Amino acid sequence: MCDFDEQLKKLALNAQRHPLGTVERRQLVEQLLRLLSHSDQLVHPPVPAQLQGSYEEIYNIALQRLFQYLYEKIEHYKPERAGVLQWVNYLLKIRFPDAIKELTNDQKKNQLVRENLVIKHKLERKQRENTENYPVTAQDIIDYIKQDPQDVFRLTYIGNNAEANFRFIALKLVEGYKLDELAIMLDVNHNTLRSFYNRSRRKFASEIRKNLEI
Template sequence: MEPEMDTSNELDEKLQQLAIEAQNHPPGTRQRQIALTKLVSTLQKSGQLCRPQLGRFPKEVYDDLYNETQQRVLLFVFQNINNYDPQRGKLIKWVNFMMDKRFIDVLRERSHKKIQYMPNMDELDRLCERNSLSIVKEVAQEIREYLQNDPEGKFSQVHISKNPRANFRAIALRYLEGRSWQEISNELNVGVSTLSSFYQRKLEKFAEHFREYLKDQHCL
């Protein structure tokens, strides 16, 4: 009796079979579309897609970068499956090679935005320790003072519906102090997902204000 294949081998075999099946059908045919749909779905559920530079960014920022990277790679696989050569290695290695490259591409495309996120103090400590980025703490301190002063009142005026206490200024200052989303949620009586989503949307909205302020302070 032959031993059963381990999960990894079963996955590799299934992916290769689906890739070859798709390659064997002409572009645009229903059979090719079915095989490619199964292939992409299997990749997404496999848990084997690599996560480039994990731990380098706050979770919300990383998830956004990673999701865009994954979408680009899977679309490439769907449209260019004939580029895969089964004789040169496993399909998952080919896909993960592209995940690494595309992640860097996505990161570079966004690198012109000086304020990609607002790290809290715990994240600042890790960043400075890992990358010697002392400038990051200076920037964060200037941002904190800007939020605290809120000279035009624009940060405190923007708040979650029917909850003025849960305004951007209050949320951002607490986040900068290193409080967890759950702690902020309990204090402001707002669900974690609503809180995090509101914060990220408004951070993007106010990004240009922060950039202009930091330029005036000669931090950028």
């Protein structure tokens, strides 16, 4: 256990030495979270009985929020106060209520959204309604997602599966892949993938509109 704790501590302190936005920092935080996940020592907070069937999705949301926090604020870790495992488990527990709220809100909205709706279709519909107000093309949005200038689309992914990121999923959907095919390709639950994609698409819609001045 001491060796494991020391390994976690070295990763956290090493990540602190690299500025936000660097590849090294992201890789070290990913390695830290992956090591914790594979250790089976991360906490699994309880959820209401009616949400037991959605536990995996809730946990993945909480893990994603945890990764974002660690990536942005790893400097908040103070080895003199607690071990990394204790600190991370505390952070994971306090993110569960928000993850539950996010999922339940998402489930309500999903009733009004087709599971294979992509940004390209949404923009084309707006263009038909008022071409002058929406001069940006669907290809502009696709190119923006590909470029991912802030690196946020690639860093938003399911649980600790970095391959299942929003950038990859969105671009594959534009190519014509179905969510069922992507779920198999990425080895993730279909409902988890659908929920993650719809939630992320809504989250990034305003950012894309702002940066493209739609």
